[in-house]
């Protein structure tokens with residue numbers, strides 16, 4: 001069975017508690033539940049990983065080299081800063097899709113730059129939890 005790793009970056013574990021106008025009401029647990037339910041339908045295996053630490057995300061990506069079929073990643077704030085996460089994705093063969101809950105392009109200028117998107121097969125922003133589901137569906141179909 002194809003295994004797809006879902007990575008969420010810093011503060012995504014706090015979703016649902018503040019800024020519902022930007023991120024909606026869903027918590028990380030709600031997002032993972034929706035992903036698990038779709039994964040079952042698509043007959044793919046999913047693994048979840050969330051970290052507030054850049055190096056831990058790099059370590060995780062390195063550790064799944066040749067072990068996962070694909071990656072869905074919401075790098076959160078590291079999207080706009082992390083050459084290290086970009087290089088880690090670059091170094092593995094598995095295709096990745098970058099997901100953002102909010103439309104980063106309608107927000108502050110510093111959120112318009114992604115260090116990650118260029119090493120992904122695509123980017124989805126602005127569609128809330130549905131973005132993760134679309135990314136999973138796309139990767140499962142490859």
Ligand code: CA2
Pocket residue numbers: 010011012014015016017018019074075076077078079099100101102103104111
């Ligand atoms: O829209 C997204 O998914 C983001 O990746 C979310 C990040 C943000 O830094 C990116 O620019 C876009 C922030 C994640 C969570 O932030 C929270 C803020 C307040 C309360 C709870 C979570």
